[in-house]
Amino acid sequence: MKKNLFNICLIAVIALAASSCKKIIEQTPSNTIYREGYWQTEQDANTALAGTYARLRVVLNQSNRHYYYGDIPADVFASFAGDLSFLPNVAQGVYTESYQDVLRDWRPFYKISALANLVIEKVPQIPEAAFRTGGAATRDQIVGEALFIRALTYFYLTRIWGDVVYVTAVEKDTQSEPNQPKTKKEVVLAGCIKDLVEAAAKLEYGYASAANRAVRANKGSANALLAHIYAWTGDYENAEKAANEVITNGGYSLLPISQMPSLFSGKSAESIFEIEFESSNNEGNAGGIASVLLVDPYIRNKTNAWFIDQNKLQEIYGDTTSSTKDKRVAAWFERSGNNVFSKKYSDVFYKDATNFADVRFDDNIVIFRLSDIMLLRAEALSKLNRFGEARPLLDAVRARAGLDPSTASDAQLYDEVFNERCRELFLEGHKYWDMLRTKHFPSHLTDAEYSQGAHLWPIQKEIFLDNNVLTQNEYWISRY
Numbered sequence: 001m002k003k004n005l006f007n008i009c010l011i012a013v014i015a016l017a018a019s020s021c022k023k024i025i026e027q028t029p030s031n032t033i034y035r036e037g038y039w040q041t042e043q044d045a046n047t048a049l050a051g052t053y054a055r056l057r058v059v060l061n062q063s064n065r066h067y068y069y070g071d072i073p074a075d076v077f078a079s080f081a082g083d084l085s086f087l088p089n090v091a092q093g094v095y096t097e098s099y100q101d102v103l104r105d106w107r108p109f110y111k112i113s114a115l116a117n118l119v120i121e122k123v124p125q126i127p128e129a130a131f132r133t134g135g136a137a138t139r140d141q142i143v144g145e146a147l148f149i150r151a152l153t154y155f156y157l158t159r160i161w162g163d164v165v166y167v168t169a170v171e172k173d174t175q176s177e178p179n180q181p182k183t184k185k186e187v188v189l190a191g192c193i194k195d196l197v198e199a200a201a202k203l204e205y206g207y208a209s210a211a212n213r214a215v216r217a218n219k220g221s222a223n224a225l226l227a228h229i230y231a232w233t234g235d236y237e238n239a240e241k242a243a244n245e246v247i248t249n250g251g252y253s254l255l256p257i258s259q260m261p262s263l264f265s266g267k268s269a270e271s272i273f274e275i276e277f278e279s280s281n282n283e284g285n286a287g288g289i290a291s292v293l294l295v296d297p298y299i300r301n302k303t304n305a306w307f308i309d310q311n312k313l314q315e316i317y318g319d320t321t322s323s324t325k326d327k328r329v330a331a332w333f334e335r336s337g338n339n340v341f342s343k344k345y346s347d348v349f350y351k352d353a354t355n356f357a358d359v360r361f362d363d364n365i366v367i368f369r370l371s372d373i374m375l376l377r378a379e380a381l382s383k384l385n386r387f388g389e390a391r392p393l394l395d396a397v398r399a400r401a402g403l404d405p406s407t408a409s410d411a412q413l414y415d416e417v418f419n420e421r422c423r424e425l426f427l428e429g430h431k432y433w434d435m436l437r438t439k440h441f442p443s444h445l446t447d448a449e450y451s452q453g454a455h456l457w458p459i460q461k462e463i464f465l466d467n468n469v470l471t472q473n474e475y476w477i478s479r480y
Helices: 010-018 042-070 098-104 107-125 136-161 185-202 219-232 236-249 257-265 310-317 327-332 370-383 387-400 410-424 431-438 447-452 461-466
Strands: 077-080 271-275 306-308 333-336 339-342 348-352 357-361 365-369
Touching (some): 042 098, 042 136, 042 431, 107 136, 185 219, 219 271, 219 365, 219 370, 219 431, 236 370, 257 365, 271 370, 306 339, 310 327, 310 410, 327 333, 365 370, 410 431
Antiparallel strands (some): 077 306, 271 365, 333 339, 348 357
């Protein structure tokens, strides 16, 4: 978050968001927000919303969660150097080692939803007159953004763990809150869809300030998430409609391939929603995906990285040892000796520039962008046998990469769209979810194992201490 409303009391709000509770789900991040007179002003609403965004950023960036879940199990990496040597377990769908505790723990996601629940419940109670910059429209916007964040949070939860505890209300007395069983993922996702329909009605396209571009949710963000949830549930008719709404009315545009680095630096015309990092405002990312992907000369004297499986790279993009026609290869990959690493995220900043010390990374986590939604719509259209409408979307993404129009037959088009998503969204936290959604399973996952729930993560054991009606995911009962 740069110089916008999110600077309002940000340090205090992050402290609120980070507070812990022994309960499985933290319904009340801090009693401070229940003090008499708190929910009275536009600043109160903005401060609470800022805390919700701040917590979302902390959770998705923690141990690179967004990429761990979405990329590592997706047949991408060849090796994990140095102290990252354990990661092949995750790459092979083994989620039971002790060092994976953070990734098995869903409680951080519930800290996001707890804050979102507060905004959704409390902000509508603030009088319209208190919102001096836009009245009811500003109040609706804040609630709409919180609805989007809550839906996004539960979309992560259901994709990672399947059935989850579903909480959408605020309870002041957490000690008397009863244990809650899981809710079926279908019910949770239906709730997310309801939230997003409401959010889209409250939000507008565009941004009041350029500083908010893509880092605050708007109508495009809500419809992009709707398109993904509909596709995930197999409702391709509604997925196509939501995606088309974004493409037609969102005002987004594809960047030229030469400008792709600016996409990940943030706030580009292509980005729909992203998580922001910015060193100039003391928000540079000390970890992040770039810290494990890059080597020298991008990070001075660094030689170890998560190197890319060269066979997989060639399978995805074609011949990468010569001048391949796909311009994304040269833009996103580089060789270090006999290894290939990704330079997709390479906005590197040294706090001590003189000594090349204290490195920071300013690349944003891009959750949704236009090419993603174009290809998602093409996927939906091909599934609906509307091949003539799907092809221009696919070919527009290919043309940006310097490729000719696809020659895939109608029968091959669904698979070809999946292949293009693999090329276009490489290492953006999409591939594993795309593999599961389209049933192009990774090498470590069979159809039978998928049916048994092997694609889901087990729930961290400590969580059961606080909820005696919670049950472990079935596949992992005898394995973890």
